[in-house]
Amino acid sequence: PETKLPKVGTTIFTVMSQLAAEHGAVNLGQGFPDFAVPERLVEALDKAMRNGLNQYAPSHGLPALREAIAAKAGRCYGHRPDADAEITVTSGASEAIFDAIHAVVRPGDEVIVLDPCYDCYEPAIELAGGIAVHVPLGSEGGDPADFAPDWSRISAAITPRTRMLMINTPHNPSGAMFGVDDIAQLTALLRDTGIVLLSDEVYEHIVFDGARHESVLRHRELRERAFVISSFGKTYHCTGWKVGYCIAPPALTAEFRKVHQYNTFCTFTPAQAAFAEMIGAEPEHYERLGAFYQAKRDRFREQLLTTRLQPLPVPGGYFQLVDYSAVSDLDDAAFCRWLTAEHGVAAIPLSPFYETPPAGQRLARLCFAKNEATLDEAIARLRAL
Ligand code: PMP
Ligand code: GLN
16 A cells, blocks of 8 residues: 655654764764753753643643743734734644644645755645645756745745745755845735745744844734744754744634644643743843854854865854865765765755755755864864865
């Protein structure tokens, strides 16, 4: 019998982390920080567990955490969602993405995704019986390293069966960010349609050079039709805690919660209590996150210039794309395996983020959410290329 996900193998993040471990490589592949979570957060987690917050949380999330998320959104984006009717806490952004898709996508519905895109989108669409319609970022026939959305291309992909459009800003893997002009075009495109927007904003606080994150929450017309999804994993250096959330208008939230309650019901209660305390007590943490990562980005890029890898611009997020064409003519998957096995630095190829990878693209992704010593060791190895 045919399997349900014939195209799906093992995710590239697992593959490259295993290969990195096998070869003792510096792992700049899978995206995760190698430094400590804020002390206050660890203390708050410890306190929550000792105070007996060890049983199921309310399915929607601890009320104190939903209030903290609402207040933070108000402070950052000038719109305070209703904590009771519009916010649901999930097991990471991954669960929120899965739930949102399953809440609205029916068999035969089309969902537009912009390639390259994060690898969990399409399997969730397929499991819901939907059809992923891949539209490449960048303009037709243009530079494949241009990751700006081309709104006329996206518009051309819309059909009467389009149910959802998925966006991701700041973008994984490229770091590209939507500008106000993109928001204006997106708003015009969706007006008078029934298309639901899913906005993946997990890197919302990791933005550089004074740029502003164009959260969908800032824009009334868009947020009234959107699931806005984020994750504390990126903001608080704890990708393994898997706590995320979804903000959506009441009618969409009601549907979302139907899936969430039977998928996981709720997520890890002590961490919810810890974030509820941390968010309000130390707003400086997320306010300074851009500057914190910008220093890492700048130092890493400067060092990369002493190698034969060519760094692309990084407006946001914690990934650096490099063009390796001066070093090798291997395709990106083979290059990343070779780099890991022979030079001891693990990277992520871009092709798994595409339905049809651009021919001849020679790009790899390096994560710079690392201590200076880790990045220095990686650079020392990359200088040998
Ligand atoms: N979306 C994007 C763009 C991501 O990069 C990630 C995590 N790397 C996720 C979603 C999933 O986040 P979480 O780990 O909170 O499930
Ligand atoms: N989002 C992380 C990345 O892009 C990986 C998450 C995972 O391993 N599933 O590297």
